[in-house]
Amino acid sequence: MVASKYMPLDGANAVSQAMRQINPDVVAAYPITPQTAVVQNFSQYVADGIVNTEFIPVESEHAAMSACIGASAAGARVMTATAANGLALMWEMLYIASGMRLPIVLTVVNRALSSPLNIHCDHSDGMGARDSGWLQFYAESGQEAYDNTIKSLKIAEHKDLLLPVMSCQDGFITGHGVERVGILPDEAVREFVGSYDPEHYLLDTDHPVTMGAWDFTDYYFEHKRQQSEAINNSMPVILEVCEEYERLSERPQPILDCYGMDDAELAVIVLSSTAGTARSVARRLRAQGAKVGVLKPRLYRPFPAQQIVDCIKNCKAVAVLDRAISFGAPQGMGPLYTDVTSALFVAGISGLPIVNYIYGLGGRDTTPPMIESAFADLRVIADSGDRGDLVRYLGLRA
Amino acid sequence: MTTKHEAPRLDLPWDQVAPGGVVTAVGNSETYVTGTWRTMRPVRDEVQCTQCLTCWIMCPDAAITVVDGKVGPYDYVHCKGCGVCAERCPVNIRQPHSFTGQMGKVIHMVPESDFENVNE
Numbered sequence: 001m002v003a004s005k006y007m008p009l010d011g012a013n014a015v016s017q018a019m020r021q022i023n024p025d026v027v028a029a030y031p032i033t034p035q036t037a038v039v040q041n042f043s044q045y046v047a048d049g050i051v052n053t054e055f056i057p058v059e060s061e062h063a064a065m066s067a068c069i070g071a072s073a074a075g076a077r078v079m080t081a082t083a084a085n086g087l088a089l090m091w092e093m094l095y096i097a098s099g100m101r102l103p104i105v106l107t108v109v110n111r112a113l114s115s116p117l118n119i120h121c122d123h124s125d126g127m128g129a130r131d132s133g134w135l136q137f138y139a140e141s142g143q144e145a146y147d148n149t150i151k152s153l154k155i156a157e158h159k160d161l162l163l164p165v166m167s168c169q170d171g172f173i174t175g176h177g178v179e180r181v182g183i184l185p186d187e188a189v190r191e192f193v194g195s196y197d198p199e200h201y202l203l204d205t206d207h208p209v210t211m212g213a214w215d216f217t218d219y220y221f222e223h224k225r226q227q228s229e230a231i232n233n234s235m236p237v238i239l240e241v242c243e244e245y246e247r248l249s250e251r252p253q254p255i256l257d258c259y260g261m262d263d264a265e266l267a268v269i270v271l272s273s274t275a276g277t278a279r280s281v282a283r284r285l286r287a288q289g290a291k292v293g294v295l296k297p298r299l300y301r302p303f304p305a306q307q308i309v310d311c312i313k314n315c316k317a318v319a320v321l322d323r324a325i326s327f328g329a330p331q332g333m334g335p336l337y338t339d340v341t342s343a344l345f346v347a348g349i350s351g352l353p354i355v356n357y358i359y360g361l362g363g364r365d366t367t368p369p370m371i372e373s374a375f376a377d378l379r380v381i382a383d384s385g386d387r388g389d390l391v392r393y394l395g396l397r398a
Numbered sequence: 399m400t401t402k403h404e405a406p407r408l409d410l411p412w413d414q415v416a417p418g419g420v421v422t423a424v425g426n427s428e429t430y431v432t433g434t435w436r437t438m439r440p441v442r443d444e445v446q447c448t449q450c451l452t453c454w455i456m457c458p459d460a461a462i463t464v465v466d467g468k469v470g471p472y473d474y475v476h477c478k479g480c481g482v483c484a485e486r487c488p489v490n491i492r493q494p495h496s497f498t499g500q501m502g503k504v505i506h507m508v509p510e511s512d513f514e515n516v517n518e
């Protein structure tokens with residue numbers, strides 16, 4: 001265990017600090033609100049000679065991820081950051097990075113996707129990339145964003161995984177919100193992440209290799225099955241790195257953050273910053289004797305299905321809060337809801353009433369009374385046994 | 399010339415293929431048979447050819463061989479039949495083409511179905 005130094009940092013700056021301590025070989029990035037501060041701060045570290053990273057200011061996010069892929073294939077430790085439409089522009093390259101098994105770490109400061117034009121927080125950008133072969137962390141606070149960034153790098157580069165990782169936090173809410181963030185000593189972070197020593201890389205001229213080669217009907221299927229297996233089997237490595245980081249930082253690093261879930265009859269499942277709001281409401285309700293709980297997955301890909309089922313299976317009613325719509329899914333439900341209900345079905349649990357709330361789209365503020373109303377709805381559902389509407393909305397003008 | 403049995407192994411199960419599709423052996427693209435993609439085959443009139451080597455320069459697949467400074471056999475194991483050689487051949491023939499009997503350039507594109515063996 002080493003002591004952290006506490007500093008007033010916004011979430012974006014907390015990530016820049018993690019990147020400074022990691023000192024990656026290459027960062028190729030393009031600015032986009034609300035991620036800009038991440039690479040702006042980092043480029044200052046480059047300009048000041050605090051890090052010896054090769055910083056590539058590219059012409060677009062597509063070029064940013066392309067340059068990251070090239071650098072990673074060459075053998076470099078690579079990081080970048082983006083948000084919203086920038087992530088959308090990386091689309092093609094996300095799949096190429098994961099398919100080539102390049103352990104790139106990408107910070108996403110979650111923001112709504114246009115159109116209509118909006119720069120504020122929701123999860124439609126990250127959720128759209130949930131099937132791209134990247135692991136995904138979602139952070140509640142600047143502290144979690146800092147911690148997740150460091151863990152992400154070690155997980156990505158693990159020899160059994162070689163999977164790119166997306167480390168997400170909420171745009172503006174934590175990205176621009178200044179809070180108290182504990183920063184580990186530089187040398188502790190450098191020792192934790194170690195050096196990157198890839199088995200195959202393009203600049204290894206003594207052992208020449210070809211990467212990204214033609215993979216036709218005779219090979220592609222096998223490679224994709226293998227990629228899927230790597231993600232399916234990644235959980236032990238993720239847990240191992242989380243535990244190691246927990247011992248180092250003395251900050252809990254669960255993949256599921258549970259509050260009151262041991263005896264909760266009514267539970268809310270929610271990602272990122274809104275979990276804090278939900279927990280404060282739950283704390284007040286529990287003080288009044290209500291058995292309520294909040295479950296916040298910090299890890300979304302791979303989806304901790306069995307762990308979530310174990311956590312909620314004894315509840316009487318559950319609400320899944322989604323900060324994105326999976327357009328065209330039944331009744332326009334959200335992606336987290338489809339994953340949770342799928343996990344319940346696979347586990348053979350069909351009697352648990354579980355509803356979906358879409359909330360916070362385009363940065364719409366999600367206040368304690370909204371969470372209270374969700375818990376009140378769950379009380380009615382649990383008492384009446386009538387699930388009612390499957391998909392509901394928090395904070396929507398009706 | 400390589401034959402199909404030297405092509406990349408097609409018996410590897412999914413858990414034994416190289417992660418990320420990394421190819422660690424060098425120079426093995428030659429073992430990857432692409433001649434079967436061809437629907438049209440370039441055929442050269444060897445007598446009327448002036449040996450300008452334009453076809454050799456233009457072939458995107460290095461499927462036109464050169465032996466002793468002259469155009470040698472076409473590598474039909476790899477030629478995909480793109481037709482660039484026939485399109486860029488600069489020589490107008492004066493006699494009917496030795497294979498097709500038609501006038502035009504030294505290289506003519508002939509339907510692959512006119513041939514029995516795709517490799518020869």
